[in-house]
Amino acid sequence: MIRLFIFSNSFNTYILVKSVEYFFNNTIKEIIILQENNDDELEKIYDSHIVLCNKLKSAVELSDIVIVWDDVDIPQESVKLIENLCVTNKKTYFNIPFSLNEYSNVRDIENIIPNLCNCPVLLNISIGLGTLQPYVELVLNNIISSTKIDFKQYYSPITQKIFKSINDTNLISIKEHSSFFTNLNSEAFSIVSLSVPNIEELYKYIDIFHKIRPDFVIVQTSLDYIHFEDLLKSLNNICLIKCNILIESNYRVINNEWMVNCGIRNDKKNNTLNVDASDLKDDLLKRIVSHFSLPEGIKRF
DSSP: OEEEEEESOHHHHHHHHHHHHHHBSSOEEEEEEEGGGOOTTHHHHOOSEEEEESSHHHHHHHOSEEEEEOOTTSOHHHHHHHHHHHHHHTOEEEEEOOOSOOSOOHHHHHHHGGGGTTSOEEEEEEESSSOOHHHHHHHHHHHHHHTTOOEEEEOOHHHHHHHHHTOSSSOBOOSOOOOOGGGSOTTSEEEEEEEESOGGGGGGGHHHHHHHOOSEEEEEEOTTOOOHHHHHHHHHHHHOOOOSEEEEOSEEEETTTEEEEOOOOSOOOTTEEETTOTTHHHHHHHHHHHHHOOOTTOOOO
């Protein structure tokens, strides 16, 4: 039972709070966050008790593990203070560094294509900011793990960065968090996550999509893409791939920088799921398993 202090802006904090149960082996007793980073939705999405603190010193002292996710709007004086407090109080400390480029590199993806030729592929495409892609990637890992299917997973750049930042610990519960596909079974079921800046940049990945030939496609967006039909047409016409499920977050991006949580919308569409829906995991499991299932006696995997 551990107490975890998460320090970042409200959006990054939101991602980590939602993802924490999939990241760590240990049962989380409490999640500690600053009052200023609190989101009204946090206590609705996580069962563990969330403790709000007004001061960094008290937050560090209450915790067993501290995770700082750096970002452009994070005061470096606060980061340095937390580091010093962790040393003084002998707390386990991890820092997820800030990076301007969080999108998938075409060359990196091309390197793993040879390992995707003889296996079923689930492709997860995140378009733009505010999609909560790391959380969905961890949910997918949990879902496929529960089926006992041999699989491999290539994570998005931001999720890879999170793993690398907290890699020096036995706390991580996910076994296959490495992106080195060459060390994994080439015929195993594959989950591949891409992160694309916007619809206009999809053309850069056309060759990738054709070579991967995904069997199942999940697309993630924020509320900035309100014309979902146009988005799906772009995917179909530009990339020649069909979206099986669209997962929307409740965030809208302001000035291409600030994330605003607008709350869950009620106008649910066909094949559209909400990332904060309580039944997201069960719904994804049902759809994915039914899609890849074959009659008894015929083995796909």
